[in-house]
Amino acid sequence: MGRWVAMSEGGGSDFSGYLCVPPSGRGPGLLLIQEIWGVNAHIRAMADAYAAEGFVVLAPDVFWRQQARIDLTYDDAGIELAYKHYNALDMYQACDDLGRAVEYLKGCEFVEGRLGVLGYCLGGTLAYSLAANEHLSAGVSYYGSGIGGMLNKTPRMAFPFLFHFAGDDHLIAMEEVTRLKPLLSATGDATFRIYEGQRHGFNCVERNSYSMKAALLAKADTLRFLAQHLVR
Known part of the structure; x- marks a missing residue:
């Protein structure tokens, strides 16, 4: 269904993203x-x-400045390379790149209506980093373990946000989630879903932590949330 598109200035191929268009040919935009x-x-x-x-x-290809279009698996070798790229990532530069991706999606000929953002893991943190972006109308974060470090960047959320957290997440413990909830709520319209007994990555069918029940419940809530805020 999807294809890679260039988002670099001047039409260069370095910064790119995987673009999927719905069967109808048009619809709300989702980063x-x-x-x-x-x-x-x-x-x-x-x-x-x-x-x-x-x-x-x-x-969008977040790691493009290191290596374009990396495609890693969840085995030991893939984990090692994934953390290598993650540790080398300049988060502020990545946030700027994602702002460009929002602009691309805003101008996409297939987009009709509002824009939202959805992210998993690292993407859950980066999704929240866009919470003040005036072009977006809804955000969803799955187990974004670095959200606490982004709070000073987002004193006020510009749109409603749904946060999914796993009860037994080794990267962001419930004590941290409990601390963050009132801080996030103080910045805007924040909704929280906690999946007791679940581990980080419960949404990914290719990971050992996958939970079909939690993944389906989270997706149902996500679709309901996106329908409420993006679909007219």
Whole structure:
């Protein structure tokens, strides 16, 4: 369903994203932000799935400045490379790149209506980094373990945000989530979903932490939330 599109200034191919257009040919825009494994088969499948629901989905290549279009698996070798790229990532530069991706999606010929952002893991943190972007109307973050470090960048959210957290997440413990909830709520319209007994990455079918029940419940809430704020 998807294809790679260039987003670099002047039409260069360095900064690109995986673009999926729904069967109808038009729809609300959704920026879908990757985990640390790149815009891999799982993220492309997520983009395809949300496009099948009617969204125009763009999954930007966050690691393009290090290596274009990395596509890693969830085995030991993939984990090692994923963390190598993550540790080398300039988060502020990545946020600027994502702002450009929002602009691209805003001007996309297939987009009709509002724009939203959805991110997983690293993407969950980066999705929240866009919470003050005036072009967006809804945001969804799955287990964004770095959200606390982004609070000073976002004194006020410009649109409603839905946060999914896993009860047994080794990267962001419930004590941290409990601390963050009132701080996030103080910046805007924040909704929280906690999945007791679930681990980080419960949404990814290719990971050992996958939970079909939690993933389906989270997606149902996500679709309801996006329908409320993006679909007219």
